[in-house]
Amino acid sequence: MRRYSIELFCFDAEISEEEYRWIDINRLSIPLDLFQKLVETGIIEARGTQIRSDQVHRIFKVLRLRRTLGINLTGAAVILELLEEIERLKDQNQRLQKEGE
Amino acid sequence: MLRVARIFLLKLASIVFEAQFLYNHNIVGSVKKDIVSGVNKMAVKYQDYYKVLGLDRNATEKDIRNAYRKLARKHHPDLQPPEKKEEAEEQFKLINEAYEVLSDPEKREKYNRLGANWEHGDDFNAYRDSSGFRASDSRRRSQQGGFEDYTFSFGGDRGGASSFSDFFEAFFGGAGFNAEDMTGAGRTRRPQRGLDVEAELQVTLEEIYHGREKQIQFSMQDLCDKCSGAGHIGRNFCNYCGGTGQVPKMKNIKLKVPRDARDGKKIRLKGQGGESEPGGEQGDLYLKIKILPHKVYNVKGDDLEADLKVYPWQAALGEKVPFNTLDGTMRVNIPPRSHTGQKLRLRDKGLPKKDGSRGDLYLRIVVDLPQEISPEEEELYQKLAQVHR
Numbered sequence: 001m002r003r004y005s006i007e008l009f010c011f012d013a014e015i016s017e018e019e020y021r022w023i024d025i026n027r028l029s030i031p032l033d034l035f036q037k038l039v040e041t042g043i044i045e046a047r048g049t050q051i052r053s054d055q056v057h058r059i060f061k062v063l064r065l066r067r068t069l070g071i072n073l074t075g076a077a078v079i080l081e082l083l084e085e086i087e088r089l090k091d092q093n094q095r096l097q098k099e100g101e
Numbered sequence: 102m103l104r105v106a107r108i109f110l111l112k113l114a115s116i117v118f119e120a121q122f123l124y125n126h127n128i129v130g131s132v133k134k135d136i137v138s139g140v141n142k143m144a145v146k147y148q149d150y151y152k153v154l155g156l157d158r159n160a161t162e163k164d165i166r167n168a169y170r171k172l173a174r175k176h177h178p179d180l181q182p183p184e185k186k187e188e189a190e191e192q193f194k195l196i197n198e199a200y201e202v203l204s205d206p207e208k209r210e211k212y213n214r215l216g217a218n219w220e221h222g223d224d225f226n227a228y229r230d231s232s233g234f235r236a237s238d239s240r241r242r243s244q245q246g247g248f249e250d251y252t253f254s255f256g257g258d259r260g261g262a263s264s265f266s267d268f269f270e271a272f273f274g275g276a277g278f279n280a281e282d283m284t285g286a287g288r289t290r291r292p293q294r295g296l297d298v299e300a301e302l303q304v305t306l307e308e309i310y311h312g313r314e315k316q317i318q319f320s321m322q323d324l325c326d327k328c329s330g331a332g333h334i335g336r337n338f339c340n341y342c343g344g345t346g347q348v349p350k351m352k353n354i355k356l357k358v359p360r361d362a363r364d365g366k367k368i369r370l371k372g373q374g375g376e377s378e379p380g381g382e383q384g385d386l387y388l389k390i391k392i393l394p395h396k397v398y399n400v401k402g403d404d405l406e407a408d409l410k411v412y413p414w415q416a417a418l419g420e421k422v423p424f425n426t427l428d429g430t431m432r433v434n435i436p437p438r439s440h441t442g443q444k445l446r447l448r449d450k451g452l453p454k455k456d457g458s459r460g461d462l463y464l465r466i467v468v469d470l471p472q473e474i475s476p477e478e479e480e481l482y483q484k485l486a487q488v489h490r
Binding site: 013014015021023027056061067068069070 | 173174177180182197294296324329330331332333345346356357358359362363366367368369370381382384385387388390455
């Protein structure tokens with residue numbers, strides 16, 4: 001297993017007010033028809049040809065699922081939603097358990 | 102004089118920052134080199150791909166695909182919770198490797214021939230150059246096709262380490278690229294932007310108040326830079342990340358906790374997220390702030406809340422009692438006839454705000470008895486009880 005280590009020094013950390021940024025899909029080497037399908041299935045949210053930067057990882061995830069497991073985009077979208085829901089519930093469960101202690 | 106000193110210090114800090122950055126990049130470079138040189142081992146462990154997929158040697162193509170799908174579903178890193186991801190990744194790579202070989206009739210045939218000659222689990226020596234198993238011929242074909250360099254730069258001489266086992270490497274020499282699979286890979290497009298990465302930054306109230314410097318270390322999953330996160334190159338698994346599309350990366354970050362840090366807010370460090378393709382823009386790193394529970398204070402926005410324990414006589418008669426605020430010990434005036442649940446406000450003793458002002462500190466009065474009551478005190482309480490009746 002490769003592990004890269006990067007050391008970073010930052011003295012002027014600032015709170016970012018914006019929730020997420022919009023980036024152009026041309027920056028992501030994704031074909032236009034695939035982009036449209038991704039928007040249609042609700043995997044990503046689009047504003048023109050722009051998508052939310054925090055959703056980019058979802059694209060790669062569904063493409064990997066499609067490729068390796070033979071799941072179509074709609075199915076992969078459902079899986080994605082369920083995984084995120086599980087993650088959210090686990091977080092909540094952990095929080096509640098901690099509060100109960 | 103002070104200002105000059107401050108400017109000097111700032112300059113020094115930025116120089117240190119740059120130097121550290123360059124230095125660390127060099128470290129990354131040398132690590133890569135070490136891995137590359139370490140791969141040229143000659144003894145390789147035999148991998149039984151049929152066993153990996155739970156098949157016998159007569160399995161049909163359909164059997165192989167079904168077995169692969171079944172196992173991939175079970176060990177797919179994308180479907181695992183974070184704590185099991187690493188384990189699943191290793192398993193998934195092996196499954197991918199087995200499928201890569203067995204699903205391709207040509208490779209399977211080669212593998213079958215070899216499997217008859219070598220006992221299970223035995224180590225053997227791979228004579229790469231004389232065995233003719235190297236994928237160099239397919240690589241040459243690719244080059245003649247005039248495709249872009251980066252897509253197969255890790256073919257024979259490999260620019261980085263491979264996630265597929267040494268066994269696979271010895272016989273199929275990197276992922277064997279078929280020229281026809283690469284069609285379209287050479288079309289011009291803009292370099293891909295790196296992923297935005299989110300991590301949690303745990304801070305204490307004291308760290309926010311003092312704006313303390315903090316060092317954190319975390320590992321992130323970055324997109325594999327060879328297959329751009331797809332897990333595949335052409336029809337084959339990417340052998341750099343083993344088909345997972347992700348590579349682990351450790352990050353060390355030192356930063357000053359901003360004074361307006363609050364639960365759930367995010368710090369954005371531009372360009373410190375995922376790696377991009379050469380020429381592309383790096384992703385950003387978001388640090389989501391989590392304020393650790395404090396044993397005295399509760400955070401309510403910019404304000405703080407705390408319980409203030411007072412003794413019955415203090416509540417009844419009023420008194421100045423000491424209390425530890427973030428700024429140090431203060432004497433708090435308890436008004437006479439105070440009740441449990443009443444709140445005292447200490448203006449500007451809460452959390453610092455961005456504009457330099459402060460939130461308030463609210464103290465909730467809780468009337469309580471001392472742990473031990475002396476006989477003399479008990480007598481007085483009895484008297485009190487009689488009077489009250």
